[in-house]
Every structure is written in C-alpha cells, then in structure tokens.
Amino acid sequence: MTHSLHRRGDYECLKDDFVVLGCPATGVNKIGSAPKTQKYLSIAYKCGPINLGDMKTGNIHNTTMADILSRVSDGTIVQCTFDNRDKIVTLLKELKNDRPGISVIISGVTDVVQQCMHEAGLGYIHSLEYSLGTWGHTEMLPDFPILKTVTMCGHAMIASDLVRKMVRDVKRGRRTVKDCVKEMAECCTCGNYNLTRGERIFRDLLPLYTVHSLY
Amino acid sequence: MKVDEDKCIACKRCFPYCPMGKIQTFKRHEKIHGRVYIEIDQDACTDCGMCLRADICPVQALYQPQEEWPREIRGILSNPLIEFKGSQVPGRGTEEMKTNDVKGTFKPGEVGVGIELGRPGVGAYFRDVELIAMAMMGANIGYQLAEENPVTHFMSDKTTGKLRDDVLGEKATSAIIEGKCKLERLPEALRALQEAAKRVESVFTVEVITKVTPKGEVPIKAVLEKMGIWYSVNTKNNIGIGLPSYDFYGTSK
Numbered sequence: 001m002t003h004s005l006h007r008r009g010d011y012e013c014l015k016d017d018f019v020v021l022g023c024p025a026t027g028v029n030k031i032g033s034a035p036k037t038q039k040y041l042s043i044a045y046k047c048g049p050i051n052l053g054d055m056k057t058g059n060i061h062n063t064t065m066a067d068i069l070s071r072v073s074d075g076t077i078v079q080c081t082f083d084n085r086d087k088i089v090t091l092l093k094e095l096k097n098d099r100p101g102i103s104v105i106i107s108g109v110t111d112v113v114q115q116c117m118h119e120a121g122l123g124y125i126h127s128l129e130y131s132l133g134t135w136g137h138t139e140m141l142p143d144f145p146i147l148k149t150v151t152m153c154g155h156a157m158i159a160s161d162l163v164r165k166m167v168r169d170v171k172r173g174r175r176t177v178k179d180c181v182k183e184m185a186e187c188c189t190c191g192n193y194n195l196t197r198g199e200r201i202f203r204d205l206l207p208l209y210t211v212h213s214l215y
Numbered sequence: 216m217k218v219d220e221d222k223c224i225a226c227k228r229c230f231p232y233c234p235m236g237k238i239q240t241f242k243r244h245e246k247i248h249g250r251v252y253i254e255i256d257q258d259a260c261t262d263c264g265m266c267l268r269a270d271i272c273p274v275q276a277l278y279q280p281q282e283e284w285p286r287e288i289r290g291i292l293s294n295p296l297i298e299f300k301g302s303q304v305p306g307r308g309t310e311e312m313k314t315n316d317v318k319g320t321f322k323p324g325e326v327g328v329g330i331e332l333g334r335p336g337v338g339a340y341f342r343d344v345e346l347i348a349m350a351m352m353g354a355n356i357g358y359q360l361a362e363e364n365p366v367t368h369f370m371s372d373k374t375t376g377k378l379r380d381d382v383l384g385e386k387a388t389s390a391i392i393e394g395k396c397k398l399e400r401l402p403e404a405l406r407a408l409q410e411a412a413k414r415v416e417s418v419f420t421v422e423v424i425t426k427v428t429p430k431g432e433v434p435i436k437a438v439l440e441k442m443g444i445w446y447s448v449n450t451k452n453n454i455g456i457g458l459p460s461y462d463f464y465g466t467s468k
Contacts, residue, residue: 005450006422006447014448014449021313024314025310025457026314028314029458077313095454095456101457102458103314103316103317104454105451106452107449107450108450108452110448110450113452117454122456123455124428124430125431125452126426126452126453126454127316127427127452127455128312128427128452129311129327129424129425129451129452130435130447131421131446131447132405132439132446133420133445134420135409135412135418135419136412136415137337137415137416141335141418142336155388156334156335156336157234157263159231159236160236161231161233161236162231164231165231187268187269189295189296
C-alpha cells in the first residue's frame with residue numbers, strides 16, 4: 001500500500017506537502033498498539049496538521065478528531081497531513097523525546113524530510129521508497145494539472161471528472177474554491193489530501209480550462 | 216455499484232464522482248412510461264463505493280449489493296474502507312517499508328519492487344495484473360512475492376505469477392504486486408517491466424524500496440541513474456523510531 005507515494009508535481013509544488021503515518025507492525029508490536037497509535041495521533045494533532053484521518057473512520061473534514069481517536073484499535077494506521085516544514089520539525093522533536101513505540105513514516109520531498117530529521121536530531125532516514133512514475137498507456141491519464149490534484153488521494157477516490165466539474169462550478173459562480181477543496185478532502189477518506197496545496201493547485205488550473213472545453 | 220431503476224431520476228449528479236469516469240448510460244424504464252434511469256456499466260465499475268459515500272443521490276437510488284466470488288474482489292481492492300483479511304491491513308497492499316525499522320522486511324542488499332496497476336484513476340483488469348506478475352516471475356531474478364498481499368493470494372501458481380482463471384475478468388481501481396529481490400537484480404527487474412509496459416492495456420506505477428545505509432547513502436539511486444530511469448523527488452521515508460528496533464547490522468550481538 002503506497003497511497004501517499006505517487007503524488008505528482010515538481011520540487012516547488014511538493015516541498016510543503018507531508019503525509020506522516022503512524023503504523024504498528026503485524027507480528028511485532030501490533031497487539032496492544034491502540035494506545036501507542038492514540039499517543040502518536042495526539043502528538044501529531046498538537047502540531048497542527050491540515051488533515052488527519054484513519055481510512056476506516058474518515059478524516060477530520062467528514063468526522064471529528066474525538067471520533068477518530070476513539071475508534072483507533074490495534075492495527076489501525078493513521079495519517080496526518082502537514083503543509084509546513086516547521087511543523088514537521090516540531091513533530092519530529094516531540095516524537096524523538098516521547099516515542100509512541102510504532103513506526104512513523106513521512107511522505108515528502110526526500111531532501112526536505114532529511115533536513116527536518118537532522119534539525120530534530122534524528123539522523124538519517126531509515127528506509128526509503130522511490131516512485132518511478134507511471135508506465136504503460138499513460139495517454140489514458142488526465143492532464144498533468146488535474147493529475148496533481150487527483151494523486152493527492154492515493155486510493156484515487158478524487159475523480160478527474162469531479163475536478164472538472166468543480167472548475168465549471170467555480171467559473172459559473174455556483175461555489176467557491178474553498179468549498180471545492182473541502183469536498184475533495186471529504187472524498188479522500190484517509191486524510192491524505194493537503195487542502196493548502198490543493199487550493200494552490202486548483203487556483204492554478206482554473207485559468208487553464210474554459211467551461212466549454214470541460215464537457 | 217448498482218442503481219435502483221424504480222428510484223433513479225437520471226439527474227446525473229453521481230456521474231462526476233466516479234473515479235472510473237463516464238461508465239454510466241441512460242435507459243428507458245420498461246414499466247414506467249416516460250421515465251429514464253441510469254445504468255452503471257457493471258464490467259467497468261470497480262465497486263469502490265465513492266458515488267455512494269459522496270451521498271449525492273437525492274433519491275437514494277444507488278446501492279452496493281453483497282457480491283459473490285469472484286466479483287467481491289473488486290470491492291476488496293478498490294474500496295479503501297474494506298480490509299483484506301489475508302493481510303489484516305486496510306487497503307490493497309501490505310505494510311511494505313512502513314514497518315521496516317521494526318520487522319526488517321528489506322535488509323541491506325535487498326530491494327523491494329512494487330507494481331501498482333490501474334493507478335491513478337484508470338483501473339485495471341486482472342488479466343493485466345497477471346501479465347505483469349508473470350513478466351516479473353519470468354525474468355528469473357529471484358523475485359520473492361509478498362505472501363500477505365491480496366494479489367499474491369489470488370495466484371494459482373506463485374512460481375510463475377499465474378492468477379486464478381476466474382479472477383482474470385475482474386477489474387480493480389488499483390491492484391498491487393509486491394515483492395523483493397537482490398539489489399544487483401534490480402536492472403533486470405526494471406527491464407522486464409519496461410518490456411511488459413508495451414503489452415499492458417492499462418497504466419501502472421512502479422516503486423522501489425531500499426534500506427538507507429548508516430551513512431545516509433541510498434543504494435538504489437546509482438542503479439536508477441545509470442539506467443536513466445526517472446524517479447520522483449517525493450519519497451516515502453521511514454524515520455526509524457519504531458520499537459522494538461530490528462537489528463539490521465548485528466550490532467547488538
């Protein structure tokens with residue numbers, strides 16, 4: 001499961017986009033992991049994530065933090081999305097001092113994550129996963145500006161047609177950009193959608209399409 | 216996903232929420248004169264449940280019936296809320312490198328290679344998943360499949376990557392083949408995927424996993440650069456604070 005790995009965009013677009021997962025290990029520390037995961041979640045929540053969730057329960061934009069926290073059980077994987085590197089440094093310092101006891105994984109620009117780890121005194125990255133891009137019939141993919149939005153939900157639950165509809169709605173004055181961003185966040189159950197980056201990308205793609213071209 | 220033809224008013228509000236895109240057609244109701252409803256292409260639908268979760272239907276005409284084998288695997292792999300019992304991990308894959316600091320799944324000298332078909336937003340039939348799995352196993356590089364992965368579970372022959380015949384016509388929003396091989400076999404693995412990419416009828420994303428050395432070196436980087444293969448600036452990084460730590464270098468002995 002690599003749902004936070006294949007986000008698309010260049011360095012500038014991705015440098016303030018982080019998904020931090022807390023994950024217990026099957027067969028090692030999964031049994032009895034619920035309080036550890038809750039501890040991780042509470043530490044992360046204090047650091048100000050823009051989104052946060054557990055895929056079975058939902059995210060803070062379609063349920064509450066209390067609901068997510070109360071439904072954490074042994075084996076639950078939680079994800080917290082941040083839009084600022086300083087918050088990541090703060091989070092890492094907290095986690096270094098008060099280890100919850102489960103694995104913590106950060107999806108983000110490698111160099112930036114490594115810098116944050118050094119600043120927090122955590123040394124080098126332990127293990128790393130590269131995305132080698134999309135292969136095969138890539139002409140079936142949506143335009144790159146739309147792809148940047150839809151890949152923020154790794155389970156591909158933000159439909160490219162929905163992004164196009166949102167553009168039409170905004171251009172016709174039916175809803176605001178913020179409403180559109182919130183709705184996309186609700187579609188991404190796990191809480192991986194970064195609303196700050198999502199809004200920036202959405203505003204960038206608005207002038208690229210005319211209403212007529214989207215039918 | 217199905218539509219109750221007696222309730223549906225063909226308002227089209229659910230159309231944009233479908234990650235597979237434009238898989239609905241209009242039908243004329245046979246019993247109610249003048250009534251039109253929508254019908255979802257059952258072959259193209261992956262039962263991901265997004266249209267239902269969006270709660271957009273004004274007449275609650277959408278419903279997800281309990282599916283039998285093999286159709287049920289569409290929901291298992293496509294709906295993020297359904298857990299595959301074989302892996303006990305929500306979603307379509309495994310813990311892969313997420314718990315490497317604790318489990319030691321990928322040791323120095325090993326490389327994880329994952330191939331996720333249908334992603335992003337295209338979907339893939341299992342005949343394509345089989346094509347890629349057989350290409351990887353046929354490359355004879357000692358590719359070791361992840362046992363707890365759903366796709367591995369659907370294989371009738373794990374030595375060749377052959378999938379059960381009854382699942383080949385099923386489709387998922389995304390299905391991931393996961394495994395690992397020795398670092399020196401990575402170029403052959405990637406060449407096998409490059410060849411398979413010409414024959415597949417969908418898209419797939421490729422990911423590679425490595426243990427970073429104590430000095431911060433990323434062993435697979437040189438291999439990718441030598442082969443001229445693009446890799447993203449965005450990576451997934453295990454920060455190594457899980458407990459108890461796996462002893463990678465035998466330093467505790």
